[in-house]
Amino acid sequence: MGKAIVITSGKGGVGKTTAVANIGTGLALRGLKIVLVDTDIGLRNLDLLLGLENRIVYNLVDVIEGRCNLKQALVKDKRLNNLFLLPAAQTKEKEAVSIEQMKFLVHELKKDFDYVLIDSPAGIEHGFRTAISGADEAIVITTPEVSSVRDADRVIGLLEANGFENLSLIVNRVRFDMVRNGDMLGVEDLLEILSIELLGIIPEDENLIISVNKGEPIILNADKYRSGLAFSLVVKKLLGEEVSWEELEKSESFIEKIFKFFRG
Amino acid sequence: MSKISVKGDLREGIKIIVNPNLNWEEIKELVKEEIKKREKFFKKSHVYLDLQGKDIGKEEWYEFQKEILEKYGIMLSKELIRLEISSANTAKIILGPIRSGRLLTSRDNLLIIGDVNSGSEVVCHKSIFVLGKVRGSIWAGYGNNEKATIFALELEPERVQIANYILDLSLIDNKNKKLGYWIYLEDGELKVNLYSGGK
Ligand SMILES: Nc1ncnc2c1ncn2[C@@H]1O[C@H](COP(=O)(O)OP(=O)(O)OP(=O)(O)O)[C@@H](O)[C@H]1O
Ligand SMILES: [Mg+2]
Numbered sequence: 001m002g003k004a005i006v007i008t009s010g011k012g013g014v015g016k017t018t019a020v021a022n023i024g025t026g027l028a029l030r031g032l033k034i035v036l037v038d039t040d041i042g043l044r045n046l047d048l049l050l051g052l053e054n055r056i057v058y059n060l061v062d063v064i065e066g067r068c069n070l071k072q073a074l075v076k077d078k079r080l081n082n083l084f085l086l087p088a089a090q091t092k093e094k095e096a097v098s099i100e101q102m103k104f105l106v107h108e109l110k111k112d113f114d115y116v117l118i119d120s121p122a123g124i125e126h127g128f129r130t131a132i133s134g135a136d137e138a139i140v141i142t143t144p145e146v147s148s149v150r151d152a153d154r155v156i157g158l159l160e161a162n163g164f165e166n167l168s169l170i171v172n173r174v175r176f177d178m179v180r181n182g183d184m185l186g187v188e189d190l191l192e193i194l195s196i197e198l199l200g201i202i203p204e205d206e207n208l209i210i211s212v213n214k215g216e217p218i219i220l221n222a223d224k225y226r227s228g229l230a231f232s233l234v235v236k237k238l239l240g241e242e243v244s245w246e247e248l249e250k251s252e253s254f255i256e257k258i259f260k261f262f263r264g
Numbered sequence: 265m266s267k268i269s270v271k272g273d274l275r276e277g278i279k280i281i282v283n284p285n286l287n288w289e290e291i292k293e294l295v296k297e298e299i300k301k302r303e304k305f306f307k308k309s310h311v312y313l314d315l316q317g318k319d320i321g322k323e324e325w326y327e328f329q330k331e332i333l334e335k336y337g338i339m340l341s342k343e344l345i346r347l348e349i350s351s352a353n354t355a356k357i358i359l360g361p362i363r364s365g366r367l368l369t370s371r372d373n374l375l376i377i378g379d380v381n382s383g384s385e386v387v388c389h390k391s392i393f394v395l396g397k398v399r400g401s402i403w404a405g406y407g408n409n410e411k412a413t414i415f416a417l418e419l420e421p422e423r424v425q426i427a428n429y430i431l432d433l434s435l436i437d438n439k440n441k442k443l444g445y446w447i448y449l450e451d452g453e454l455k456v457n458l459y460s461g462g463k
Contacts, residue, residue, distance in 0.1 A: 146382070149382075150364045150381075150382050150383045151364070153361075153363045153364035153365075153381050153382070153383065154363060154364040154365040154383065156363055157363030157364065157365055157366055158365075160363075193361075193379070193381060193382075193399070194361075195361050195378070195379070
């Protein structure tokens with residue numbers, strides 16, 4: 001039996017889908033059998049980040065409504081043959097999937113995969129409750145903005161109330177230069193407020209936009225881009241290996257120095 | 265009885281007890297001497313002057329209070345601000361953090377071990393003690409209980425209320441780091457005191 005992990009945030013647009021695509025790809029690079037489930041019905045995105053939008057035939061709602069079986073709906077990744085996507089339906093509403101149906105679906109997937117990563121929609125309504133229903137663990141993602149932190153706090157409270165014990169935090173879009181100048185909440189401040197375990201720190205990185213447009217998760221270029229490196233550290237930590245975050249901050253100051261050198 | 269004595273304990277804070285048979289001038293002299301002697305110990309604390317029932321005019325008291333505050337930075341009070349949890353000494357103990365969106369209510373005193381986060385609300389009929397940082401909203405003495413007090417290790421709240429009084433948040437001094445903050449109602453006003461634990 002594999003493990004099901006939901007990635008959620010409360011606030012929208014903080015990087016859930018980006019995280020699912022990259023962590024999923026990273027775990028698959030390690031040879032594990034991975035399926036990514038897009039539960040953001042009506043606003044599907046995950047297919048685009050993986051560059052799989054043209055390969056979708058069936059979706060999650062088709063499976064639930066019996067138009068196809070689970071295997072038929074899974075889309076195999078372009079690059080890695082142990083990575084699969086179960087896409088969301090773009091033309092349905094969140095209510096098209098019930099909590100019971102989601103639990104059953106995730107349970108079925110866990111039989112065949114090492115990890116089932118579930119991309120949750122924003123908010124704390126039905127879509128969120130459905131997304132978390134089948135998961136064993138949860139990753140909460142936030143940016144260092146106060147509004148995002150407060151929503152993360154709310155979501156952590158809801159997850160705890162739903163019996164989740166293994167919760168961890170990814171802080172996304174961190175700008176170490178701003179933290180150093182006191183213009184941005186630091187990771188330590190966030191951990192103090194949210195009091196959960198840190199899973200990763202992802203720096204702000206404009207290269208992510210290019211990677212999204214290309215449909216190629218940036219973790220595939222962990223040697224070139226700092227956000228790719230950061231996601232590879234998340235994968236390491238998720239697998240229980242030792243991680244040092246200083247590596248990241250160093251990589252940033254290194255890149256900064258190069259820029260400064262060219263700018264003169 | 266002796267003319268003057270000083271007591272400091274966790275239940276009652278720092279207390280100066282004077283003999284009520286002395287006149288006001290004598291009392292003032294004695295208290296000043298005592299404070300001078302222990303200036304360091306008293307500094308930034310709230311000191312309760314127990315007049316044992318002796319009546320002092322409002323004006324005279326206010327003058328004296330002002331003098332001591334200006335000279336020594338010590339706030340004198342005529343009413344006992346007890347660190348008392350209640351006569352029965354009971355409290356509901358809650359492990360924090362109290363997260364955003366949660367409403368925590370209690371009829372009994374409340375001891376919260378952990379933070380009260382932004383976007384959460386704590387409402388209690390009696391006193392609230394927070395062994396952590398308050399970033400959210402807390403209301404002690406709900407139901408017009410003016411004896412309720414609030415204690416917090418750190419205080420950067422969104423809203424603080426005791427009984428029907430809402431705290432003016434600009435009264436919170438976040439620069440002088442002490443052990444914690446006491447909030448209580450005195451003379452129809454909410455006061456915030458830095459609690460130094462007798463140090
Ligand atoms: N570390 C980062 N640096 C720069 N841009 C980022 C970073 N992380 C995410 N983004 C950008 O932020 C936007 C939102 O990201 P994403 O779609 O992953 O968020 P989401 O939480 O899934 O949003 P939604 O709530 O709408 O589902 C995207 O354009 C993405 O490229
Ligand atoms: Mg998304």
